[in-house]
Amino acid sequence: MAVLECHLTFLLLTSVLAAILGSLQVGYHTGNVNAPAKIIEGFFNQTWRDRYNESMPDHSLTLLWSLSVSIKDFGALLGCLGVKYLADSFGRRNSILIVNCLSVVGASLMVVSKFIESFEALILGRLLFGLFCGLVMSLNPLYIQEVSPTALRGAFATLNQVAFASGILLGMVSGLETMLGTEKLWNMMLSLSLIPALAQYLFLPFCPESPRYLLINKGQEDKADAALLRLRGSPEGVLAELEEMKSEAAHARPSVGVWGFFQKRSYRQPIIIVTCVNLTSQLSGFNAIINYSTTMFQANFEEAKYLTLGVGAVNVMFTLVAFFLMEKAGRRRLLLIGFIIIAVCNLLMTVVDSVVQMVPELGSLQVLLVFCLISAYELGPGPISWFIAGELFDQPGRSIAMAFASMLNWGGKFLLALLFPPLMKVIGGYSYLLFMIMAVMGFAFTWFRVPETKGRTFDEIAEDFRGAENLPLHNKNGFNTFT
Structure with a gap:
């Protein structure tokens, strides 16, 4: 408890919680499509019937639904490829804010797919959201670990998984027929991830960049010192942390x-x-x-x-x-x-x-x-x-x-x-x-x-x-x- 009292500040907690809002979104879209699957398949079939005056063949419908579900994971694999460039070029915090727009655009496409009668929009939305998944599930623990004190680093990194699991449960609940998993409301169910996405834009910009990134990657010691002081709340221990970062920087290659x-x-x-x-x-x-x-x-x-x-x-x-x-x-x-x-x-x-x-x-x-x-x-x-x-x-x-x-x-x-x-x-x-x-x-x-x-x-x-x-x-x- 003494460790918590020493290191846990309001800004540190806010920074961690603001970051894991991205993982909450990832979990939500992992858990929300299972229950209303038949309803969304019905939307695919109806859209096809309106276009071509015939029902979609069963094997084609099954293939299209499998593509819709799995394309998020495929997008996540592609998204991982951009982590290094973003994290090292724009910083850990700024990169989370940048990739959050993929979530907003992806969820918006999923929502409007019903209104414009386009299952292609839903699939594209899930692909874009998948890119977000691959990026944010790397960037979040990266940022959290680098802003956390050593004594809390693992616990705070675990909060990323807590948010992910909580999102899965929320998605499961919202997808029930008694909630939003109905023929009329399924697209509104897909829109709920926009709430944490927009909340992230409200809170994360006021949180400091990773001091470790500022010092080791950018060589900006004054900014790193200021960010660390804001996160820790008092100068006690800040000097020791800075010295540890300098020691790592001395041993590390520039890139x-x-x-x-x-x-x-x-x-x-x-x-x-x-x-x-x-x-x-x-x-x-x-x-x-x-x-x-x-x-x-x-x-x-x-x-x-x-x-x-x-x-x-x-x-x-x-x-x-x-x-x-x-x-x-x-x-x-x-x-x-x-x-x-x-x-x-x-x-x-x-x-x-x-x-x-x-x-x-x-x-x-x-x-x-x-x-x-x-x-x-x-x-x-x-x-x-x-x-x-x-x-x-x-x-x-x-x-x-x-x-x-x-x-x-x-x-x-x-x-x-x-x-x-x-x-x-x-x-x-x-x-x-x-x-x-x-x-x-x-x-x-x-x-x-x-x-x-x-x-x-x-x-x-x-x-x-x-x-x-x-x-x-x-x-x-x-x-x-x-x-």
Whole structure:
């Protein structure tokens, strides 16, 4: 509590909350299209009928709807490519404001698509919004980590995931037929993301730019000092933070290109860590459940959509738990606990799925296992996979690292959304064994190779990797979580 009292100021909190409004938008458009899917498909079909005086063929309608849903993730993959240019050219805060216009334009196109009777406008809107997703989910943790004090860095970065999960739940609720998921109001439902988008334009311009960006990237020490003083509220500790930034700047190259990023010797181990943590997190089953939980529950429950709301609520609840535990338990411990629980849940779900037709009462156990898996994911692998890249790299490589991590995240989501339905048709519940294997791999890799970053400055973490071919991570005092 003393740490919070020392470092938590109103402006710091405002800066973090203003930034995560972007993640709230991303989550909202992730969760709001599942429930009204048939209604929006009906709009596609009616538009086609009005144009050509015939109904759209079923296979074409299915393909068009799949394109509409998946094009957001494809746009996100493309958006990741612009993170370095924006973040290093315009700054972290300004870049968030710039990309926010993609959200506004994208949501506006989705809204007007019904009025102008154009499903092309809805698809284009989701593509533009996807570009926003890929950019903002990298820029947000980048900005948050660089404005936060070391003692709160991980907890505040976790708020990005809290906002994302909260947006998913809000989207699920708004998409219900009893809310806005109706034939008359579905396009109004898609417009609600404009509220946090416009709120971001109201609050974020008054928040300071990242002091670390100002000092290390731009060489503007006076501006960095002023921004840091505004964020911390008092001169105590500001000098020490500035000295730590100068130390990092002294060791860092002025700039690192994409090719140089993958060639630089001191980046090799962090790249491997980011790759393994992100892929094992994304391919451990969470995204399959988020995308297809309603379908999973429909076999045994009439009101499956309300159980899906339960999934969304548990998702939010445990991101909040992760927020409070992140600076107490540390990254490594939460990753290890999360991965091992996910592995056990996937194993048990395989068993339950194989016998649930013979013993329908086990359907309730299946729901419980789904809730447990969601909880374990959000306890560690979920939030940490989004921000660990920002902690493992120095300032010149940090923006590329965040873009790389974001591409792995969105690529994993896209791959799982694409492969899970055919996997279920081919091997059924044994699909969960594949997810279990990924979770076990994530646990083993974390145990042997992932260092603890809790309570350590960026320069201290970078020192572990600097100029080393084989890194003696096991010799670091903070590496073994359990000692």
